[in-house]
Amino acid sequence: MKTFAERVRAVVRKISKGKTMTYAQVARAAGRPRAARGVGAIMRSNYDERIPCHRVVRSDGKLGGYNRGGTGRKRTILKKEGVYEW
DNA sequence: ATAATGACGTGAT
DNA sequence: AATCACGCCATTA
Structure with a gap:
């Protein structure tokens, strides 16, 4: 059975380099419009390197967290990928 | 199964 | 612009 988590991971994995999605958008793309927090x-709780979770940001323009190096690391990676919004 | 936790979002102060 | 209060929801204990 496909869990919500698996679908979310699938969505995030598709985000191209240099682009970003908000938690809300991912939630919507995964079929749960109100599950941004989820x-x-x-x-x-995801530690899979293959998933570019650093490309998922908040709707209010802030970065959101990062469990593998902190928000500082996240910002650095995004900048490196061409996301100059920050 | 229930309660606590928090990488969220929106609207009201 | 910054904070607060609430609702929403998957994960974890």
Whole structure:
């Protein structure tokens, strides 16, 4: 059975380099428009390198967290990938 | 199964 | 612009 978490991971894996999606958008793409927070919970508990979870940001323009190096690391990676919003 | 936790979002102060 | 209060929801204990 496909869990919500698996679908979320699938979505995030598709985000191209240099682009970003908000937690809300991911939630919507995964079929749960109101589960933005749930997406965060999944990302937090995900340690798979293959998933570019650093490309998922908050709707209010802030970065959101990162369990593998902190928000500082996240910002650095995004900048390196061409996301100059920050 | 229930309660606590928090990488969220929106609207009200 | 910054904070607060609430609702929402998957994960974890």
